[in-house]
Amino acid sequence: MIRTLLAAQRTELLPRRAMCSGVQLRVCPGRCLYDEPLRLQVSGLSPGQHVTLRTELTDEGGELFSSLGRYRAGSSRELELSRSPALEGGSFTGIEPEGPLWALKPRDPLRRLLKRNVQSPFQLRFSLHQEPSGTLLASAAQERGFMGEGVxxxxxxxxxxxxxxxxxxxxxxxxxxxxxxxxxxxxxxxxxxxxxxxxxxxxxxxxxxxxxxxxxxxxxxxxxxxxxxxxxxxxxxxxxxxxxxxxxxxxxxxxxxxxxxxxxxxxxxxxxxxxxxxxxxxxxxxxxxxxxxxxxxxxxxxxxxxxxxxxxxxxxxxxxxxxxxxxxxxxxxxxxxxxxxxxxxxxxxxxxxxxxxxxxxxxxxxxxxxxxxxxxxxxxxxxxxxxxxxxxxxxxxxxxxxxxxxxxxxxxxxxxxxxxxxxxxxxxxxxxxxxx
CATH class of the missing domain: 3.40.50.1820 (Alpha/Beta hydrolase fold, catalytic domain)
Structure with a gap:
């Protein structure tokens, strides 16, 4: 009986693993100045699939800033933040390509995001999760700096x-x-x-x-x-x-x-x-x-x-x-x-x-x-x-x-x-x- 249940659980996991491996989260470019627009795309989703995009940044003092965007994939199986509206229930709603950045909130409500050492970039972390299970589908990272090349x-x-x-x-x-x-x-x-x-x-x-x-x-x-x-x-x-x-x-x-x-x-x-x-x-x-x-x-x-x-x-x-x-x-x-x-x-x-x-x-x-x-x-x-x-x-x-x-x-x-x-x-x- 136990073997039968374990086999059934392994069978249920196979489609989820296949779905995760096919999803791609792309942030372009990998390095940019902090004031440059955000270009983020997701491909390989199922039509109508509900997902959550989590964005995180840890400041120089160790404070975590995070934002949450909720989305639903269209018939193209893709999400592009410049065209795909964020749904209710997240940190922002509507078509907001840079929403994941400006909606970042600290755990400490009195914390102000500052950059003391401008010679090193902020590290942005993006992760895409299946709703409602929270399964990680894909992740990406981006460096947002303050000093351009040659400055x-x-x-x-x-x-x-x-x-x-x-x-x-x-x-x-x-x-x-x-x-x-x-x-x-x-x-x-x-x-x-x-x-x-x-x-x-x-x-x-x-x-x-x-x-x-x-x-x-x-x-x-x-x-x-x-x-x-x-x-x-x-x-x-x-x-x-x-x-x-x-x-x-x-x-x-x-x-x-x-x-x-x-x-x-x-x-x-x-x-x-x-x-x-x-x-x-x-x-x-x-x-x-x-x-x-x-x-x-x-x-x-x-x-x-x-x-x-x-x-x-x-x-x-x-x-x-x-x-x-x-x-x-x-x-x-x-x-x-x-x-x-x-x-x-x-x-x-x-x-x-x-x-x-x-x-x-x-x-x-x-x-x-x-x-x-x-x-x-x-x-x-x-x-x-x-x-x-x-x-x-x-x-x-x-x-x-x-x-x-x-x-x-x-x-x-x-x-x-x-x-x-x-x-x-x-x-x-x-x-x-x-x-x-």
């Missing part, structure tokens, strides 16, 4: 300037960009390295809590940023000594200040910034730019304990705080302003509208875009939404905002606009970057 990274310790410089391959000269992040401090290189891979000589500039720099925002001054601008302007591979700046959050605010007071800045991208100086007074050449005050009584907390700072700053349009406004009308640069309408850090859309109105009033070159459902942390495309994370400077969980799909689409569009803007103003091209 070099140089650690910068020039005078007081601290950061890293990404040089595209070739003899140059190259359009040059300074990249600034926010109040998290340290050195953030993932966006700068991608810009370097797209032909921009990019300086990822640290301004506190890195190397021998001050460990808080109180050490900021215009002189430091002027030194960084002069370093990049006079680099032998800089094109025309004209540079661009891209900044997020406090970095956007600093970019506006630099463009207002320093020469040689041709183009500025401000992402989720403020129209006034914030948090600490900012020493300039012979005077000090006051800062908006922080009102702790206006702090709000979610049920999960995340802090919402969106109403804690004084209103920069209040006449009492006019001296805190960044005088962008002094600048000769062109401006691109980007913000999400679900920004929970501060109302960056209102701040950008104030900036755009003043720039327009003074007949300056400005473009501004506002994204419904996007949060504060607008990153390069396919980075997963970070709705909240632990903020080192504040010492508590911080709410950033954003809705999954809307935020992902905003990041894709913003990245194209950033490349188009820098291409026009730093490269002299009227078309967007060819790889985007």
């Amino acid at each position: 070099t990274r140089l650690l910068v310790r020039e005078g007081r300037v601290r950061g890293s410089l990404f040089l595209p391959p070739g003899s140059g000269p190259f359009p040059a960009v300074i990249d600034l992040y926010g109040t998290g401090g340290g050195l953030m290189e993932h966006r700068a390295s991608l810009l370097g891979s797209h032909g921009y000589m990019t300086l990822a500039l640290a301004f506190f809590d890195f190397d021998d720099l001050p460990n808080n925002l109180g050490g900021l001054s215009l002189n430091y940023f002027q030194e960084a601008v002069e370093f990049l302007r006079h680099h032998p591979k800089t094109n025309k000594q004209e540079i661009g700046i891209i900044g997020l959050s406090k970095g956007a605010e600093l970019a506006m200040i630099m463009a207002s007071f320093l020469p040689g800045i041709k183009a500025v991208v401000g992402i989720s910034g403020c129209s006034a100086n914030t948090f600490v007074p900012f020493p300039c050449d012979g005077f000090e730019l006051p800062s908006l005050e922080f009102n702790a009584d206006k702090l709000k907390f979610t049920e999960a304990g995340e802090v919402d700072l969106s109403e804690t700053l004084d209103d920069p349009t209040d006449p009492a705080f006019q001296e805190c406004l960044i005088p962008v009308e002094r600048s000769f640069a062109a401006f691109l302003l980007l913000s999400g309408l679900d920004d929970k850090n501060w109302p960056s859309d209102l701040y950008n509208k104030q900036l755009a109105a003043r720039l327009t009033e003074h007949e300056k070159d400005v473009e501004s875009y506002y994204y419904p459902g996007a949060g504060h942390l607008l990153e390069p495309p396919y980075f997963p939404l970070c709705k909240s994370s632990y903020h080192k400077l504040l010492g508590m969980p911080m709410l950033w905002g954003g809705e999954l799909r809307a935020h992902a689409k905003a990041q894709e569009d913003a990245w194209k606009k950033i490349h188009g803007f820098f291409s026009r103003h730093l490269k002299g091209s009227r078309t967007e970057h060819s790889r985007l």
Whole structure:
């Protein structure tokens, strides 16, 4: 009797093994930059077969990010993410070729996906499973990197300037960009390295809590940023000594200040910034730019304990705080302003509208875009939404905002606009970057 049952079980397994061996999961290319589209195909399925695509990424700290897509094979026995809609019950629905990437979620809900060592790629793992049994049908892997072929990274310790410089391959000269992040401090290189891979000589500039720099925002001054601008302007591979700046959050605010007071800045991208100086007074050449005050009584907390700072700053349009406004009308640069309408850090859309109105009033070159459902942390495309994370400077969980799909689409569009803007103003091209 036992032999009969074992024989029957072996007979049942044969078709399943044959089905597994015939399924192929292809991810193309095997290596690419993180901001490149995902091309994934499955063949060898049965018509109408229900499967689950699992995507996994382990960050440098060992945190697992994963997403799940549920699909049904058509009569062609194939799935192609650019044509096959994801079904309900997964991390995303509809025709979303890059959904497996931007829908990645960490086990720890306060974990933000960052890349500390941009000289090594992220390893993406894809596995296809039969529903509902969970049987593994096929698997594939892909490396998504940040430094394209021939790009070099140089650690910068020039005078007081601290950061890293990404040089595209070739003899140059190259359009040059300074990249600034926010109040998290340290050195953030993932966006700068991608810009370097797209032909921009990019300086990822640290301004506190890195190397021998001050460990808080109180050490900021215009002189430091002027030194960084002069370093990049006079680099032998800089094109025309004209540079661009891209900044997020406090970095956007600093970019506006630099463009207002320093020469040689041709183009500025401000992402989720403020129209006034914030948090600490900012020493300039012979005077000090006051800062908006922080009102702790206006702090709000979610049920999960995340802090919402969106109403804690004084209103920069209040006449009492006019001296805190960044005088962008002094600048000769062109401006691109980007913000999400679900920004929970501060109302960056209102701040950008104030900036755009003043720039327009003074007949300056400005473009501004506002994204419904996007949060504060607008990153390069396919980075997963970070709705909240632990903020080192504040010492508590911080709410950033954003809705999954809307935020992902905003990041894709913003990245194209950033490349188009820098291409026009730093490269002299009227078309967007060819790889985007």
